[in-house]
Amino acid sequence: MQCSCSSSVGHLSSPYWSRTVLFPDWAYKPAWSPGSRQVQLWHFLLELLARGEGGAIGWGGEWGEFVIRDPERLARLWGERKGKPHMNYDKLSRALRYYYNKRILHKTKGKRFTYKFNFSKLIMVNYPGLPPPPPAHQVISIAALSPSPSSPPTVVRLCVEEQVREHPSAIPLCAPVQSAPHPFWLPCCLPKPLTTPRALHGQIPFISAPACPGANLRELREPSLQPLASALHVSTNGWPLKSPAGWDLNHIRRSLFGGVKQTEIRVEQRRAGSDAQMGERE
DNA sequence: CACGGAAGCG
DNA sequence: CGCTTCCGTG
Numbered sequence: 001m002q003c004s005c006s007s008s009v010g011h012l013s014s015p016y017w018s019r020t021v022l023f024p025d026w027a028y029k030p031a032w033s034p035g036s037r038q039v040q041l042w043h044f045l046l047e048l049l050a051r052g053e054g055g056a057i058g059w060g061g062e063w064g065e066f067v068i069r070d071p072e073r074l075a076r077l078w079g080e081r082k083g084k085p086h087m088n089y090d091k092l093s094r095a096l097r098y099y100y101n102k103r104i105l106h107k108t109k110g111k112r113f114t115y116k117f118n119f120s121k122l123i124m125v126n127y128p129g130l131p132p133p134p135p136a137h138q139v140i141s142i143a144a145l146s147p148s149p150s151s152p153p154t155v156v157r158l159c160v161e162e163q164v165r166e167h168p169s170a171i172p173l174c175a176p177v178q179s180a181p182h183p184f185w186l187p188c189c190l191p192k193p194l195t196t197p198r199a200l201h202g203q204i205p206f207i208s209a210p211a212c213p214g215a216n217l218r219e220l221r222e223p224s225l226q227p228l229a230s231a232l233h234v235s236t237n238g239w240p241l242k243s244p245a246g247w248d249l250n251h252i253r254r255s256l257f258g259g260v261k262q263t264e265i266r267v268e269q270r271r272a273g274s275d276a277q278m279g280e281r282e
Numbered sequence: 283c284a285c286g287g288a289a290g291c292g
Numbered sequence: 293c294g295c296t297t298c299c300g301t302g
Contacts, residue, residue, distance in 0.1 A: 038292090040294070084296070089283095095295055097285065112283070 027119065041095050042104050042117075044081060048074075060108070064117040071113055 048057050049066055056074040060067045068074050071089035079087025096115060099105035108114040 038294080082295085087296080091296060091298090093284075094286085094297085098295070100285095107284080109284095 039081060041078065041092075042099065044078060046117075048077070060111075060114055060116070062108075062116065064119045065108055066115060066117070067111070068113040068115075 049059060056070045056077060057066055057068050075087045075089045075092045078092055079085055096105055103118050105115050105117060108116050
């Protein structure tokens with residue numbers, strides 16, 4: 001099985017690549033790409049899902065799965081957003097089907113109006129035969145979060161330390177908006193090289209792991225990172241908890257800067273000014 | 283309902 | 293490029 005991920009870990013001889021969390025390229029795209037300047041359907045869906053916009057659409061049973069509860073209403077909402085008054089579910093679902101090839105979505109067969117985001121498919125964890133994971137402090141480094149509310153764009157990063165050492169500038173910046181939905185925020189803040197080694201692109205041994213709830217947030221389960229996890233309203237099963245208040249950056253800030261040992265969480269400040277095209281692709 | 287080709291649009 | 297519109301097929 002192949003996928004269109006890219007990673008800077010592939011060229012490293014590290015045995016720890018398996019612990020790296022990878023999301024598909026599309027997951028790193030900003031909500032409003034400069035070219036199109038139009039909101040994209042997958043983001044619109046995540047937006048509604050994160051808002052708990054009841055009625056029209058909701059999360060399904062599996063991780064990343066969602067159910068369209070009221071297809072025509074969803075279509076109407078989508079049509080309103082795009083200025084397409086004649087939008088209906090037939091057309092919207094055609095757009096969803098175009099996501100199959102792009103590996104953004106796939107259909108949950110047998111279940112009516114049920115689709116699934118492809119997040120989990122590309123996550124490489126719990127693969128039998130891989131070396132045991134190294135101690136957490138060797139793997140995880142959490143950087144960023146402006147220490148004061150008045151600082152420039154807040155930056156949150158999760159990264160593999162080796163990546164930081166070898167490519168200190170290759171970690172994209174991500175400035176989550178306060179209302180950013182969790183599933184969108186998480187991938188766009190995870191490690192993503194700006195310079196992808198083209199030649200090695202196909203050599204990364206991707207594994208299509210069976211769905212493992214919370215796999216992408218495995219690192220957040222590390223005891224030392226619990227404050228962050230709770231600040232992000234992320235449950236240990238990986239999917240966001242109900243967070244009516246949305247993002248509380250001060251809360252996150254308090255959680256990170258208070259009570260957590262400095263050796264376990266490295267804090268680094270960085271201007272998000274010129275480098276703000278976070279996950280943008282070439 | 284779900285799928286995917288084809289054409290068109292901004 | 294990311295849909296929108298339309299439609300034939302199963």
